[in-house]
Amino acid sequence: MAIYxxxxxxxxxxxxxxxxxxxxxxALVRLADDMIETMYEAPGVGLAAPQVGVQRRLFVYxxxxxxxxxxxxxxxxxxxxxxxxxxxxxxxxxxxxxxxxKQVRLIGTDLDGNDIDIDADELxxxxxxxxxxHLEGVLLVExxxxxxxxxxxxxLRGRALDLPAGERIGQATAQSxxxx
Ligand code: NI
Numbered sequence: 001m002a003i004y005x006x007x008x009x010x011x012x013x014x015x016x017x018x019x020x021x022x023x024x025x026x027a028l029v030r031l032a033d034d035m036i037e038t039m040y041e042a043p044g045v046g047l048a049a050p051q052v053g054v055q056r057r058l059f060v061y062x063x064x065x066x067x068x069x070x071x072x073x074x075x076x077x078x079x080x081x082x083x084x085x086x087x088x089x090x091x092x093x094x095x096x097x098x099x100x101x102k103q104v105r106l107i108g109t110d111l112d113g114n115d116i117d118i119d120a121d122e123l124x125x126x127x128x129x130x131x132x133x134h135l136e137g138v139l140l141v142e143x144x145x146x147x148x149x150x151x152x153x154x155x156l157r158g159r160a161l162d163l164p165a166g167e168r169i170g171q172a173t174a175q176s177x178x179x180x
Contacts, residue, residue: 001037004052009091009139009156011053018048018055018135021071024111028058032069032111035060039067044089044179046127048134051090059131063123070116073108073132084126088140089179094155096148098140100129123178130180140180 007013021028031054039047039060046061057072080102087095104125108116120128130140141152 002034003041004034004038006038006042006047006051006089007053009141010160011090013050013053013055014090014134014139015137016050016055017137018050018057021056021058024071024113028056029111032058032060036062036067036069039089042089042179045123046131046180047089048131048180050134050137057135059135061124061127061131063127069111070106070108070128070131071110073106073116073128073135075104075129075132076107077105078125078129079103082122082126084123086126086130086140086143087179088130090134091140091152091156092179094152096140096144096152098143100126100143104128127180134180 031049035047035049035052038052039062045063046059048059049056058069059073060067060069062068078101081099082102083097083099085095086098102125103119103121106116106118106120106128110116133139133143141149141156144152
């Protein structure tokens with residue numbers, strides 16, 4: 001097992017749509033194992049392949065019920081609304097209250113080519129939506145409202161300029177919100 005470096009905001013790999021997976025080979029199985037290890041090490045509740053620099057449609061997750069791996073995932077149905085303080089391993093230390101559908105039905109396949117069909121609620125549903133966003137090249141900052149987004153961009157620009165911490169405006173304190 002190996003631990004990957006997690007790509008962070010500003011890395012162009014996070015902004016590209018990942019490619020469908022046609023075949024599962026030994027390298028892909030190893031990638032999935034290493035992604036799970038990387039997710040636990042971070043720690044986070046989900047990790048998508050682009051976050052480790054791989055442009056393929058695959059994510060791993062564990063919201064407390066053991067690890068799962070989904071290939072070529074998509075949301076087949078969604079309903080309700082749920083507000084949750086959402087973070088991202090690629091935007092470390094920050095999180096925002098974001099409203100998204102409360103329930104989703106996730107369709108995909110596993111590493112053996114079996115169909116996956118999961119009715120997810122709350123945290124699991126949020127995790128699935130967040131990881132699929134990553135596969136589309138969409139980051140959490142694009143799910144924020146206007147005010148949150150302005151605040152986020154100010155903080156992230158400050159980081160990019162590497163200003164001394166005291167000069168960053170609105171720097172959020174490090175917190176234990178669960179990253180994805
Ligand atoms: Ni994320």
